[in-house]
Amino acid sequence: MNSLIHARGLIKRFEGFTAVDGIDVDVRAGEAFGFLGPNGAGKSSTMRMIGCVSPPTDGVLRILGMDPRRDGPRIRARLGVCPQLDNLDPELTVRENLTTYARFFGIPRRVARARADELLDFVQLSERADSRVEPLSGGMKRRLTIARALVNEPDLVLLDEPTTGLDPQARHLVWERLFRLKQQGVTLVLTTHYMDEAEQLCDRLVVMDGGRIVAEGSPRALIETHSTREVVELRFPTDDQSGYADKLAGIGDRAEVLPDRILLYVGDGDDALAEVHRRSLSPASALVRRSSLEDVFLHLTGRTLVD
16 A cells, blocks of 8 residues: 555566566655666666656556556656766756756746755755856766755655766765655665665665566565575685685585685685685685675676676
């Protein structure tokens, strides 16, 4: 009953190619929900259907209780959208980008100006309100794009790769602003390639691959289900790490041989490392770390690069 997004058997095809292949999704009010997946997994196609700019080929989709095939304009009026690429107007000032956008929603000028000032304060751009957009840094432009997505006080905010291309300081500031929105009860739906971003922001997420959902849950639940508690990274002094794979057999749940190191997925990293040394193996370096969402992502979708 509280689902702002409800999808069952959702399909999107393009000239015989199936981009989204029968997915089921529910996004509840007030949560931050993420779509993860490699390039071509179907994330952007799903977001475009949710944003009512691309009609579903088949299946059930309800946004804010409405059917996007019939109620697209009504739904879009209640959405905030932050696209992957900033599409701000470089000829306008920072404030004018917000007040002009507000007019598309029929917001009176006086209200639009007051709301713009509030949002610029929220994204820490008040001092640049009268500056042109063109010379702003990438992080400033991203924050302004997020502020613009909030002008109409949306029920649902869609964020496509919200921090792509930003330096670490700008990324963390954007994360802080998005976290504050979540604290205020704003429902967020985002796509991201950054696993740490998903762990920081998402209450729940789905991992997509080949147009289908291959896993769903909270970041911590996904790690507990699809990985081990810890990972041991071993680097041996040789160009061929695979020669050590047989010598490590039986240590942990599984081993993964990479060109530069071997990963052991284990319950207790210190015990596993002690077993490595008991077998008279001497890695050039060894690291014991907690398993991460990136381990889950690579395990479910593979390490092969997808263009």
